[in-house]
Amino acid sequence: MMVLLALIRLGDEAYGVPVARELRAIRGRDVALGSIYAALERLEGKGLVTSSLGEPTPERGGRARRFFRVTKEGLRQVQATRRALMALWRSLPEHEGGKA
Amino acid sequence: MMVLLALIRLGDEAYGVPVARELRAIRGRDVALGSIYAALERLEGKGLVTSSLGEPTPERGGRARRFFRVTKEGLRQVQATRRALMALWRSLPEHEGGKA
DNA sequence: GGCGATTTATTCAACAATGACGAACAAATG
């Protein structure tokens, strides 16, 4: 779920490394790159994302990147899950911010 | 995640069967009771929920129920995940006809 | 200008955790 959302956010800069960075930032804890690629692999297998190899960039270590894009079906499923979660946490005693 | 949210929603009527019903309703597909109990078991192992055995009810087949309650830590984690997801799908190209 | 060190990026192999199910078991009432 979060990987799919990260891909959407990243748009056409969506490849392994930035996805990891994105998740690390938002979840506040580290995530190995291997995890990301494994997830992407499986998502592609299910047809929720597609991938295409880009061209190398003229930077030190700038080898070719594999870009990912969420498919129509992928977006559909993200939205379905989003709706389900929304419905469930409507009654959540949220905004715990200052108190506990 | 969804099991935790269902427990919160159900309040003091939170035991296996209603949780399954809740999820079935919101996700639109069936879920085996065994799955629910397995999840509850694991959540309790992690200290995210506690359980207590209730008294039998005077109905046909009204055997004792095992009630579950989300712990402080459980609530904390639910909210953390909620925040992370919220942050991620801020840029989601949704809102296209809320007709579902 | 060639060659190894360095950097960015992806792939691989393995294992732990979670999701899911059907069947077995338990305890109540009729």
Added chain:
DNA sequence: CATTTGTTCGTCATTGTTGAATAAATCGCC
């Protein structure tokens, strides 16, 4: 003792997670 409500068990598939291996590019430098 048949039926009903509820929980537990055994098992397998899927997903999460990691560390190490591999790949492909540039840089320094002689």
